[in-house]
Amino acid sequence: MKNPGARQTLSRAVFLVPAGIAMLAGVDAALLLVGVGAPVSAARLADLHGMLMVGGFLGTLIAMERAVALRHPLGYAAPLLLGLGGIVLLTPAPLALGRLLLVEGALAFVAVYAALWRRNHDDVVIVELLGAVHLAIGAVLWLKVGVPWLMPWLVGFVVLTICAERVELARLAMPNTGGRTLVLHASALTMTLVATLVWPDTGARLTGLVIASLVVWLVRHDVARKTIRATGLPRFSAAALLGGYVWLFVAALAWIVGGAQTEGSTYDLVVHSVMLGFAISMVMAHAPVILPAVLRRPLPYRAVMWGPLALMHVGLVMRIIFGDVVGRYxxxxxxxxxxxxxxxxxxxxxxxxxxxxxxxxxASRARRATRGEAGTGPSGIPFTPSTRRPS
Structure with missing residues (x-):
């Protein structure tokens, strides 16, 4: 392969293969959990669903992007270890080995953020670092307790990471105090999550209040409220973003009203409002910008992308509103x-x-993006892939 760019794309794509495998195993486990037919019905697969999707899939994807931003070979230890952890969980090897790899991957992830933060002490990066700490705490807790008991920490990882990403990509539309406000919310969220370990109900209700406050603040300042009236990629991304905020607010309300949950319909509502309604909507919104920056290959917006986005939200209404709330199994x-x-x-x-x-x-925008020239972010904000991270 003579093209250096193609070689780099291939080498980076290799790191994402375990994330894809973890996602496929995770959705297979999801089918087992809801009692419908699944291609694979391994005995322990259903119990691994949460960590496969959060640690093996989302964790590896996000860690890979941060490794590219760090521009240091050691940064790739985080996606490598997280990806390997997800793969080992699917093998006959002892579960403890996969769990330890996820712990090591999360700690390496924290180290990547620490290195990024040392570059210019950006408020957004310190919040992302705190999110990685939440993932590490969740991975450590998984050595001793089941996923439902550590789920608040996984929610903390997803919420802080994605909200910080949103503030960074929409920085020009945010007030000058945006970074400071984000740090205050992140600090408060961390304290309420610690409280869940001692006073589960009180901690969960306080966590819901903090997340609700964060959502209201983000929606108030996010440029998506304006670009929803645009066309093409800005409109698609805005719809995905605003939909994600709605589901995150639903989860926050459920925690405020219901307190701590480790099973039942309210637990299902919280988990899937965050992990599907919020996290996957945000992945869909940002993918056309972030994946090209990672893989150096364009991911052009196409109108057909509205199909899976609409399906995701229709499925969530069926599952959460008619299933969890109304009780129609x-x-x-x-x-x-x-x-x-x-x-x-x-x-x-x-x-x-x-x-x-x-x-x-x-086509011309894609060529500029792969060369590191100015392009457009998911909400129409000027965006330069090569300088997106502090340097």
Missing amino acids: PIWQAGSVVNVAALLLFFLVAIGSSVARPPKRQ
């Missing part, structure tokens, strides 16, 4: 299957969009 099952189909369909669409020839209007 068959609709809950059907909504869960629709969510799985939406997630798989989005990644098929993304792969197809990346492989196919970019639309003419987007």
Whole structure:
């Protein structure tokens, strides 16, 4: 392979293969958990669903982007260890080995953020670092307790990481005090999560209040409120962002009202409002910008991307509103299957969009992005992939 850019794309893509495997295993486990047919029915797979999706899939994806931003070979230890942890969980090897690899990967992830923060002490990066600490705490707790008991820490990781990412990408639309406000929310969230270890109900209700406050602040200042009236990628991203905020607010309200939950419909509501409604919506919103920066290959926006986004939210309404709230079990099952189909369909669409020839209007932008020149972020904000992280 003579093209250096193609070699770099291939080498980086290799790190994402374990994330893809973890996602496929995670959705297979999801089908087992809701009681419908699944391609693989390994005995312990259903119990691994949460950590496969958060640590093995989302953790590896995000760690890979940060490793690229760090521009140091040691940074790739984080996605490597997280990815290996997810893979080992799926093998006959002792579960403890996979769990320890996830702990090591999360600690390496913290080290990557620490190195990024030392560059210019950015408030956004310190919040992302705190999110990685939450993931590490969750991974350590998993050595001793089940996923439902550590779920608040996994929620903390997802919420702080994605909200900090949103503030960074929409920095020009945020007030000058945006970074400081984000740090205050992150600090408060960490304290309430610590409280859940001692006073579960009180800690969960306080956590819900902090997350609700964070959502209200983000929606108030996010440029997505304006770009929802645009066209093309800005409108698609804005719709995904605003939808994600709605589901995160729903989860916050459930914690405020219901307190700590480790099973039952309210637990299901909180987990999937955050992990699907919020996290996956944000992945869909940011993928056309972030993945090209990581893989150096364009991911052009195409109108077909609206399909999986709409399916995701329809499935969530079926699962959460008609299933968890109203108690219609068959609709809950059907909504869960629709969510799985939406997630798989989005990644098929993304792969197809990346492989196919970019639309003419987007081709020149894609060439500029792969060269590190100024492009446009998911909400129309000027964005330069090579300088997005502190340098």
